[in-house]
Amino acid sequence: MKSASSLPESVRHFFETTPLLSQLCEQNGWLDEDSLEIGLLESGDKQSLFEVRFEEILKEGSGCECGRNRCWGQFSVELAEDGQVLHAHITAGVRS
Secondary structure (H helix, E strand, O other), X not given: OEOHHXXXXXXXXXXXXXXXXXXXOOOOOEEOXXXXXXXXXXXXXXXXXXXXXXXXXXXXOOOOXXXXXXXXXXXXXXXXXXXXXXXXXXXXXXXX
8 A cells, every 4th residue: 555645646635625534434523634544555547446544533512622533444536647536436434
């Protein structure tokens, strides 16, 4: 699996900003951007498979952090010839 630092900037930016990651959150928490890990599992001509891992930050009604969930998912991503993300969908995911 390639590390996030070796991925194209457009792919890193997509995963840092996509609302799709919230579908992996269990309790309506927030993605801890500092914990986001992105890996390339398979690379094809136009379709690639990526794995993401991150922590979901859980908050109390007062706004204080009350816990964290570890989240994981796989995404099938269609890339344009210039490396921009055209389409992505979740192919697998769990919350632990």
